[in-house]
Amino acid sequence: MAVYSATTTAPVNIACIKYWGKRDTKLILPTNSSLSVTLDQDHLRSTTTSRADAAYVKDRLWLNGVEEEIKPGGRTATCIAELKRLRKELVEDVDSAAPTLSSFSVHIASYNNFPTAAGLASSASGFAALTASLAALYSLPCPPTTLSLIARQGSGSACRSLLGGFVAWNAGTLDSGLDSLAVQVAPETHWPEIHALICVVSDTKKGTSSTSGMQRTVETSPLLQHRIEHVVPQRMIDISTAIRNRNFDRFAEITMADSNQFHAVALDTSPPIFYMNDVSRAIIAVIEEYNRVALLPENGGKRKAAYTYDAGPNAVIYAPAANMKEIISMIIHFFPQQEVFKDSFGLFGTDGVG
Ligand code: 2P0
Numbered sequence: 001m002a003v004y005s006a007t008t009t010a011p012v013n014i015a016c017i018k019y020w021g022k023r024d025t026k027l028i029l030p031t032n033s034s035l036s037v038t039l040d041q042d043h044l045r046s047t048t049t050s051r052a053d054a055a056y057v058k059d060r061l062w063l064n065g066v067e068e069e070i071k072p073g074g075r076t077a078t079c080i081a082e083l084k085r086l087r088k089e090l091v092e093d094v095d096s097a098a099p100t101l102s103s104f105s106v107h108i109a110s111y112n113n114f115p116t117a118a119g120l121a122s123s124a125s126g127f128a129a130l131t132a133s134l135a136a137l138y139s140l141p142c143p144p145t146t147l148s149l150i151a152r153q154g155s156g157s158a159c160r161s162l163l164g165g166f167v168a169w170n171a172g173t174l175d176s177g178l179d180s181l182a183v184q185v186a187p188e189t190h191w192p193e194i195h196a197l198i199c200v201v202s203d204t205k206k207g208t209s210s211t212s213g214m215q216r217t218v219e220t221s222p223l224l225q226h227r228i229e230h231v232v233p234q235r236m237i238d239i240s241t242a243i244r245n246r247n248f249d250r251f252a253e254i255t256m257a258d259s260n261q262f263h264a265v266a267l268d269t270s271p272p273i274f275y276m277n278d279v280s281r282a283i284i285a286v287i288e289e290y291n292r293v294a295l296l297p298e299n300g301g302k303r304k305a306a307y308t309y310d311a312g313p314n315a316v317i318y319a320p321a322a323n324m325k326e327i328i329s330m331i332i333h334f335f336p337q338q339e340v341f342k343d344s345f346g347l348f349g350t351d352g353v354g
Contacts, residue, residue, distance in 0.1 A: 004052040004101055006136035010128035012044040012114075013037060013160045014196060014316045016255040016308060017235055018262040019169065020210075021218045021228070027177040028156045031218060032232040035168045035185065035239055036160045037318070039196060046122065048110040048129035050137045056105035063110050063126070079131055079154045080106060086150075087138035101138060108133070127154030128161035148182035164188045166243045168236065185240050194248070195324055199315040199331060201279045208273050210311045216269050223268040227261055248320055252291070252306035255318060259308040266311075277313040279335065286334050287317065290327070 013036040021031035039045075059080055061068050070076050087102040110129060112122050131151040135142060144162040152159035152169075159181065160167045165188040172180035208216075217224050235254055242250035266273040276284075287307045294304040305319040305327055319327055 002099070004099070004104070004137060005049060006133050007047065007049040008129055008132040008136055009041055009045045009047045010125045010132055010161045011039045011041050011164075012122075012125045013157065013167065014039065014308065014318075015157070015160075015310070016239055016251070016306075016318075017232060017258050018310075019156050020214045020262055020265060021224055022156070022214060023171075024175070024177065025215065027180075028152050029177050029180050030156055030169065030171050031224070032228045033169060033171040033236050034157075034160070034232075035166065035236060036157070037166055037194070037196065038161055038164045038188070040188065044112075044114045044125065044198075046110055046112050046125040046129040048108060048126075048133040050130075050133040051107045052101045052104040052137060053107070054104050056107060059105050059108075061108045061110070064112060065109075075127075075154045076130070079127065079150055080108075080134065082150045082153065083131065083134040083138060083140070086135075086140050086142065090141060091139060106134065106137070123155035124157040124161045127151050127158035130154065131158070132162060145181050145183055149178065149180070152177070152180060152182075165190060166240075168240065186243050191243065191246050193246075193320045193322070194251075194318055195321045197317040197319070197324060197327060197331075199283060199317065201277065201283070201313040201315060208275075208311070213266065213269070213273050213311060216271075216273070217265055220270040221265050221268040224265045227265055231261065232258075248304075249302040252303040252318065255306040255308050256287075263309065275311050275313060276309055280309055280313045280315060282334070283307060283315045283317075283331070286330060290330065 015034050015036040017033070017035040019030050019032070019034035023029050023031050059070055059077070061070050061076060070080070084102040092098050092100055092102060108130060110126055112125070114122075128151050131147050131154065135147050140147075148159035148162050148169075151162055156169070160169050163182055163184045166185040167182050168185050169182045170180065172178070174180070235258060239251060239254045241247075242254065263276055266275055284307055287305050290305055291303040293299060295301055304323045305317055308316050308318065310316075317327060
């Protein structure tokens, strides 16, 4: 009896231009485009195995060894249904001799190689790995950009984790969502000098989930409308240019400005959402001072690091690898692992993204 099984991995991605807001909550269509860096496979990633068997009676999912319910009509069920549909349309209807895997139930097991307690979002790598493993199981003749349309319906940010390097998620304009997909701006090999340092400020679960938080922002924040119409479109162009030109100074300037505006729209939400804490803000002050000195003409006049924060207090610091040693020493100097930080502050390590 043939065993149909496929295992794939997908890394975490960290956005420089933030996704925050949906224009369609079912299809997960965003109110603005976004752009991220996919971290390398060696560090933070999800690994997912999918199996199809005629003997399975229903689709089942395990996350880190614990079975999760697949809710009918929910995000996971939608992704599985879309991939089964593509198997039928693109493989089975074309080659009638192909096994009709689309009619079998699937068992899916996914593991993260980073502690869920680290407070790092796992939905992006998780839904990207789930989509990629089913696509491999079904031998779908689809490029990652096409698969991003499906991963997006699991979790918006997941569409960006199907591609490596520097990745844009184009918001698109169609109601169908068919133009709301991820494209590679530059491969990881284009700019391997850029590394990411993840500073775990807190490992507790965040108070407001991204899904509900961003919806509240869409409904209540006047600043979000300004951001969508007048800020993000130009930033997407400018940061893509900075990446193509390997211009770290400009990349850093835009990344920090966009992190700050994302947290400003969170604050502009009613009731307000606070994701950063005092340690997060202190890290911003350290990096701002580091860059202020670097920007002096006698020091070269260019920024040396960029901070960015997602829907939680943990900092991600992007910098050329050559600056990382200095940055890590500085962070340890200002945030020594004394009693107050002992259990709540840790350096996760450096991630080469190239
Ligand atoms: C991002 N975040 O661009 C932004 C920055 C958080 C802050 O994408 O509802 O977990 O599943 O589409 O993808 C978090 O949003 O939300 C996120 P859903 P998701 O990375």
